[in-house]
Amino acid sequence: MTKPDCLFCELLREVSxxxxxxxxxxxxxxxxxxxxxxxxxxxxxxxxxDYFELSEEEHLSVFDLMAKHKKxxxxxxxxxxxxxxxxxxxxxxxxxxxxxxVHLIPRRGGDVEDPRGGVRHVIPGKGNY
Numbered sequence: 137m138t139k140p141d142c143l144f145c146e147l148l149r150e151v152s153x154x155x156x157x158x159x160x161x162x163x164x165x166x167x168x169x170x171x172x173x174x175x176x177x178x179x180x181x182x183x184x185x186d187y188f189e190l191s192e193e194e195h196l197s198v199f200d201l202m203a204k205h206k207k208x209x210x211x212x213x214x215x216x217x218x219x220x221x222x223x224x225x226x227x228x229x230x231x232x233x234x235x236x237x238v239h240l241i242p243r244r245g246g247d248v249e250d251p252r253g254g255v256r257h258v259i260p261g262k263g264n265y
Contacts, residue, residue, distance in 0.1 A: 139183040144235040148181055157205065161197035164205060167239065174209050174216070174242040178202050184236045186225040194236075202240050209242050218243040222255055230258070 138145035147154060148163065157164040161182070167175040178201045180194050190198070202221065210216050220241040224231035243251065253263030 137183055138181075139235070142183055142235050143233055144179050144237060145183050147179075157201060159197055159201060161194050162201050164201050172242050172244070172247065174213065176205055176209075176240045177237045178205075178240060179238075180236040185234045186231065186236050187223050187238065188225060190236055198236075198238055202238065205240060209240075213242070215244045216242040217245050218251075220254055 138149055146152075147165065152165070154165045154168075155163050156166060156176075158181075162178055162180050165177050165179065167177050178198050180190055180198065182190075182194065184190050184194070187195075187198075206219060220239070220243060222239045222241070223237065253265065256265075257263035
């Protein structure tokens with residue numbers, strides 16, 4: 137089921153050329169505002185506000201597409217040596233599009249001065265330990 141005023145539902149309804157892959161329950165697009173080259177979003181086809189509203193089958197679909205594209209990215213770009221995988225759930229966590237989507241962000245050695253802490257840096261000053 138899609139929602140009329142949802143950006144990600146609209147992409148699916150239009151069969152957007154931004155969709156680079158899909159299966160029965162999820163689809164993949166290049167992020168519209170990428171933080172690194174190759175930054176992808178894996179999005180549920182059913183309108184669910186976040187990852188926690190997905191069914192077990194939808195979780196597996198999202199995971200399978202992430203794993204497939206992680207491998208593809210690494211096969212195509214040997215400079216990729218790591219990934220951040222993330223999602224925002226709720227406005228206080230930074231979610232701005234309330235349709236489940238998971239970020240797959242390729243990382244390369246030297247892309248930031250000190251990568252230690254990774255996603256822990258979502259709250260400034262709290263990531264270093």
